[in-house]
Each structure stands twice: as C-alpha cells, then as structure tokens.
Amino acid sequence: MGYGSFLWAYAKLHIKSAAAYKFNFLFQALFMMLNNFFFLLFWYFIFQKIDTLNGWGMSHLMLLFAAGALSFGFLSFFLGNWRSIHKIVSEGELDFYLALPKDELLHALVSRSSFYGVGDMAFGIIVYLIFTGLSFPTFLSFLIYCFFGAIVWSSILVIVQSLAFVFGKIEGIYRMADTISFAATTYPYSIFPAGLRVFFFVIFPAFFISNIPVILLQGFSWKWFLLLLGVTIITASLAWFLFRVGLKRYESGNLLTVRV
Amino acid sequence: MGFAKYAAIFRLGLLEAMTYKFDVIFSSFGSLVYVFVFIYLWSAIYRVYSLPGFTLVEVLWYFLMVQTIRYAAGKPVEEITRLVQTGDIVNFVNKPFSLIAYQFFQSLGKVIVSLFSILLLGTVLLWVYLGPPKLSFVFLPLVLIAALAGITINFLINYAIATLAFWIEDATPFYWIYDKIVLVLGGILFPLELLPGLFQKIALSLPTAYYLYKPAKLFVHFSIQSFFDVITIQGAFIVVLLSLCSLMMYLGVRSMSINGG
Numbered sequence: 001m002g003y004g005s006f007l008w009a010y011a012k013l014h015i016k017s018a019a020a021y022k023f024n025f026l027f028q029a030l031f032m033m034l035n036n037f038f039f040l041l042f043w044y045f046i047f048q049k050i051d052t053l054n055g056w057g058m059s060h061l062m063l064l065f066a067a068g069a070l071s072f073g074f075l076s077f078f079l080g081n082w083r084s085i086h087k088i089v090s091e092g093e094l095d096f097y098l099a100l101p102k103d104e105l106l107h108a109l110v111s112r113s114s115f116y117g118v119g120d121m122a123f124g125i126i127v128y129l130i131f132t133g134l135s136f137p138t139f140l141s142f143l144i145y146c147f148f149g150a151i152v153w154s155s156i157l158v159i160v161q162s163l164a165f166v167f168g169k170i171e172g173i174y175r176m177a178d179t180i181s182f183a184a185t186t187y188p189y190s191i192f193p194a195g196l197r198v199f200f201f202v203i204f205p206a207f208f209i210s211n212i213p214v215i216l217l218q219g220f221s222w223k224w225f226l227l228l229l230g231v232t233i234i235t236a237s238l239a240w241f242l243f244r245v246g247l248k249r250y251e252s253g254n255l256l257t258v259r260v
Numbered sequence: 261m262g263f264a265k266y267a268a269i270f271r272l273g274l275l276e277a278m279t280y281k282f283d284v285i286f287s288s289f290g291s292l293v294y295v296f297v298f299i300y301l302w303s304a305i306y307r308v309y310s311l312p313g314f315t316l317v318e319v320l321w322y323f324l325m326v327q328t329i330r331y332a333a334g335k336p337v338e339e340i341t342r343l344v345q346t347g348d349i350v351n352f353v354n355k356p357f358s359l360i361a362y363q364f365f366q367s368l369g370k371v372i373v374s375l376f377s378i379l380l381l382g383t384v385l386l387w388v389y390l391g392p393p394k395l396s397f398v399f400l401p402l403v404l405i406a407a408l409a410g411i412t413i414n415f416l417i418n419y420a421i422a423t424l425a426f427w428i429e430d431a432t433p434f435y436w437i438y439d440k441i442v443l444v445l446g447g448i449l450f451p452l453e454l455l456p457g458l459f460q461k462i463a464l465s466l467p468t469a470y471y472l473y474k475p476a477k478l479f480v481h482f483s484i485q486s487f488f489d490v491i492t493i494q495g496a497f498i499v500v501l502l503s504l505c506s507l508m509m510y511l512g513v514r515s516m517s518i519n520g521g
Contacts, residue, residue: 052308
C-alpha cells in the first residue's frame, strides 16, 4: 500500500468514526466553533475603540484568526497526534509503530483524530467567507496557504517534541513552544519589534502559519509564496530528520498497548 | 482529626511541587509568553487609545497578575474528569475525607509554588521592559489572599463542570465555553473597563470577575476598602459554589455505574 492510499485510508477511518459517533462529533465541533467565537469578541471590542492596529484593520485580524483556526482544525482532525508526539515517545507508546511497515512519524501523526478539529475548520472557512467573499480562486488560494501553514506548525512542534528522545518528559518545554506558536499565530506580526520578527520568521518560523497567508491574501507576491513553500519544505524535512535521529536513541519500554 | 488530614494532604502536595520545582519554574516561563506578547500589543493599542483608569504601565502589571493567577490555578477539570471517566473515583468515595477538599488541598501546593515563581519571573521581565515598578508591593500579601480566593472560585467551577462527566462522559466542551467566558468576561484579554455598558455589568456580576479581574485590579489599584469588598464577595461565591459541587458530587456518585473489566 503506497503512502497516498495509507493516508487516504486513515482519513476515511476518521471520517467514518465521526459519522459513527454523530452526536459526540457534532457536539464537539459546534462547541469548538462557539469556543472560537469568543476569541473574535476580543478583537471586536478592541476595534470598537481603534481603527487600525499598526496598519492592520479588523478584517485582517479576523482573517489571521481564520487562517490559524483552519490550520489547527486540519491538523487536529487529520494528524490528531501532532501535539502528543512527546508523550508517545516518553511513555513508550512508539513501540506499536515500530513493528509496522510505514514511516513511524507519519503513522503516529495520522493515527488519531480529534472531532473538534472539524469545528475549527468550519469556523475558519465561515470567518474567511464573511470577511473575504465568495471568489473561488481566492478561496482555493486560502486553502493552499493554510495547508502549508499547517505543515509548518506541525513541523515546528515535532522538532521541539523530538527532544523527548533525549530528555524524556519535556512537558514544560513543549508547553512553552506550543504557547509561543499560538501567540505568533493569533497576533499580527506588525506589533512585534524587528528582533522578534527575525526570531519568528527565521528561527521559530511561526509567522508562516497564519501571518504570511494573510499577507498573501492581501496581495499575492511570488516572494512570500516561495518563502512559504520553502519554509514548509525545510521545516517538514528537518522535523522528519530530527525524529529519525531521535528514533535511533529510542528504547522500548515494553509497554503493552491496546488499540481498540 | 478534622482539618489535620487536609493539612497533611496539602503538605504532601507542597513537597511534591518542591521536588519537581524546576519543572514548575520552567512551566512558569511558558505562562509569561502572553505577558511578553501583551507588552507589544498594548503598547501598539496605547499609541491610539488609552483604557479608562489605567496607564500603559498599570495595564501591563495588571496582565502580569492575571497570567500569574491563571497559570497558577491550572486546569483542575482535567484531573477530576479523568477520575470520573476512568472510574478511579471509586478509590476515593469510600474514604473518610471530602474528595473536593482532598483535590483542592493536594493541588494547593503546586498553586502556591507556581504563584510565587510566575510572579517573581514576571516582575523581572516587566522590570527589564518598563523599569522599576511604580506599584507598592507592601500590600502584596493581601493581594495574594484575594488571588488564592479567586483560584478557589475557579477550582470549584472546574469541579462542577467535571462532575457533569458522571452523566455525559465528556464534559470538556463545557470547560471550553467556561474558559472562553473567562477569557473575554473574566479579564484575561483586557480589563473589563474595555467592555461596553451592559456587557460590563454582566461581566462584573459573574464569579469569573472575582477569579481574575478583581484580584489583578487590586494589585494595581489597591485600597483596604476594595480588598474587603472583593474578599467578601469571593467568600460568598465560594460558599455557593461549594454547596453546588457537593450536591453534584452526591448526585453523581449515586448515579455512577462502573464499567468492569
């Protein structure tokens, strides 16, 4: 079975699981949409008092949030373990994937799904449509930019979580990286000074998750698109490489896991 | 034996927090990320708009106290929900202590260690960016009492939400809603002065305002009268919420069925 069929099989499994537990699925998805709505209230109240924030208007901030929500939702539903890799490694649950023929990192990432991810995706798309309108080419571009942003986001966190191979439990480090990535995704880059912009564009490229998609939606430029594509490829490759390096250090904990 | 058993539980929780103090301190750095972001966000906002009653420096110290209390409080709902969902709660219901009190005093040690470490690190951060604090730290012990009372309110609300797991398996979505109510109407993202008329009135009447907003505002605008006003209302909310949690636990345990295996 090729990797395409493998990923499609897991995607179908997650969708079928959502269909089988309809009430739970709808409940979680709707509550996540309501959950995200409250975040938007913050910007609504701020923009009752100001017109722009360092050149960004309310619609830009809403698109920023929509891009972040769509990326987060996509990862949570299709790559549900993207924020759990450090626990899988430190608690010895990686053993299950070692015995199987597919790449361990990819398999670990796709083997779980969170229903609330659909709520995030739906929310992101609805907010996008409200503030941008119904142009299909622009919508398709939005989906592509957010897909790349999602890959960057998951890659950054996999790179950090690979430290679990060295240090074991890294809950503190992971939470800090997770919080930093959320902060860079939900606030506009224009509020940060030059030094921090360099950090978030080069060292911890979290601005490519949602800030760059919004910049591209405001006006396409090959420079930013190719940078987004390049950062996606580099971070994904680095994440996979560091995970493989860490895997060589991994020792089985002989943990008996049950997959039901 | 009365309170002595809870004092012993608290002592064990404190010893555990002190044993893993570097983990707690490291986690504290994570809590300061948003304080760091708010320095730049609110500096940008204050270039065009000033929040009534707050200078920029006061608003940033306000956010430090909000983040300190919020992160020290943690997410008690996770542990309590886990106990209910896995059935481990049966190990506690036949013990001679209140589970609510046990959970509270066990977590209190980590809360206190987190409170001090986040406040200390945050003070250093703001000192570097804003210069020496113009606030008086003389009344800090009283502010911390109000902060602990606020954390108790949050704990009891988390507990009430977690007990829903007795009936609906997964109460997490209700916690998300509560978390977002706290975010917008509890004073995390902005002091409640930013809210328009009716929203502000509603927000100030909720227990969430007494969890974060009131103790944090006490930190930047302290007066003895304000302190007694806040602590009185916090006490009233604690009594009401404790009664609610006790009732929900009683009804939940009665309706509980354990999945054997």
